[in-house]
Amino acid sequence: MRPLHSTIIPRSVVPLGRFARSLLWPVLARQYRRNPAAASALTLRILGIANSSYRADFLALSNAIDQTCHLEGAIVECGVFRGCTLLGMAHRLRILGIRDASLVGCDSFQGFPAPTKEDALQDGSFHEVTREGVFHETSYEGVSLRISALGYAPNIRLLKGFFADSLPQLSKMTFKVVHLDCDLYQSYVTCLNFFYPRLIPGGYMVFDEYDFSAPAYPGAKKAIDGFLRDKPEKLQRLQNLVDARPFIVKL
Secondary structure (H helix, E strand, O other): OOOHHHHHOOOOOOOOOHHHHHHHHHHHHHHHHHOHHHOOHHHHHHHOOOOOOOOHHHHHHHHHHHHHOOOOOEEEEEOOOOOHHHHHHHHHHHHOOOOOOOEEEEEOOOOOOOOOHHHOOOOOOOOHHHOOOOOOOOOHHHHHHHHHHOOOOOOEEEEEOOHHHHHHHHOOOOEEEEEEOOOOHHHHHHHHHHHHHHEEEEEEEEEOOOHHHOOOOHHHHHHHHHHHOOOOOOOEOOOOOOOOOOEEEOO
């Protein structure tokens, strides 16, 4: 059986050796649980908690949390991997003084399903990061342990399985923030169709992939553009922030 520390510490969060991470992570996690607001950017980075202080791509999600913190509804992420952005949203809510938030993280925890023809590049080939099984280097148990170790077990529910199979379990819920980090065309189509009617007015849907990711994931932009073509909402971006992800606000 692997030691608990090796199970919950995310690899490659910071350029530290495994031994250094194994020493630092549990100490910093205990300190974090006592006072999340005091955690430095370096501490958050070591713990694998996304924050806009060191990740510009998290700015759109942080803004979505800020703008919707007064609204009713849950927060969901599709494409959890090792939980960095899911924990980042939980952290932002805690900083805002909200301790009863409900977050759901959806992931197969076994990597991608097979890509479809919409994910192919212009020459008909597939980028290596679209292949079946990519991003399998995670586990439901490992992410669950990290969530618990950081004090978020009461707030975060993980839902394991491919989206088409798992999302019906959320059919009675409404959402105020939806983060789609789906990468592949059919995964985006499934999530857009499911969450759009369940996103409350004023709620945010943030897309991790779009035009910047087209060299690897062309299917993401196709799915998003196709879905929004007959919708009143238009893609928005935070001004002057190149890395900030696009989003819509439900009308």
